[in-house]
Amino acid sequence: METTPLKILLISADAALARRVGELLGAAVDLTVEPTADAGLAMVATNNFNAVLFEILQANAAALFQITSLTTKASRLPVIVIGPDDDDQFLAEAVFSGAQDYLGRPTLTATMLGHALHGAISRQGERQ
Numbered sequence: 001m002e003t004t005p006l007k008i009l010l011i012s013a014d015a016a017l018a019r020r021v022g023e024l025l026g027a028a029v030d031l032t033v034e035p036t037a038d039a040g041l042a043m044v045a046t047n048n049f050n051a052v053l054f055e056i057l058q059a060n061a062a063a064l065f066q067i068t069s070l071t072t073k074a075s076r077l078p079v080i081v082i083g084p085d086d087d088d089q090f091l092a093e094a095v096f097s098g099a100q101d102y103l104g105r106p107t108l109t110a111t112m113l114g115h116a117l118h119g120a121i122s123r124q125g126e127r128q
Contacts, residue, residue: 005030006117007048009077011040011070012055017082017105021053024110025117037070044074050121054099055082059090064097071098078120082108100124 006029010021013035022031032047034040040052054070056063063083071079078100083090086104094102100120103112 003028006050006121007032008051008053008117009034009040009043009047009049010053010055011035011037012053012082014055017055020108021082021113024108024113026110037066041070041073044077049077051100051117051124052077052079053082053117054079055105057084059083059085059087064093067094067097067099076124078124080116080120 005027008025008029008031010018010031010033012018012033018033025031032043032049034043037054044052052070052074054067056066067079067081079098081094081099081102082105083094083102084105086107087102091102100123101116103116
């Protein structure tokens with residue numbers, strides 16, 4: 001029995017990260033990449049995604065504002081933030097701002113990303 005791949009939106013202007021995420025997730029995922037939050041929201045309005053991966057360049061107040069804006073405007077989708085490093089304090093702030101999870105870019109693995117996506121999708125389904 002064939003399974004339908006997850007449809008994941010990656011919001012990132014970094015082509016290297018997009019390639020890496022694509023390699024980590026493999027064929028089990030249909031990955032769409034948009035360079036900005038505005039372009040990503042336009043895609044969300046016209047497509048059915050299972051989750052959003054959102055890259056932030058710096059863990060700061062501006063990033064928290066972007067996370068809140070994205071999770072408010074795309075409230076039906078789980079958002080997982082990919083940040084510049086592993087930062088437990090910012091993880092808590094990102095989740096408080098509406099993200100389902102926060103992953104540090106340097107330590108990103110296929111297993112970690114897969115678990116985060118499946119967990120976020122499950123939790124979001126329970127909320128709806």
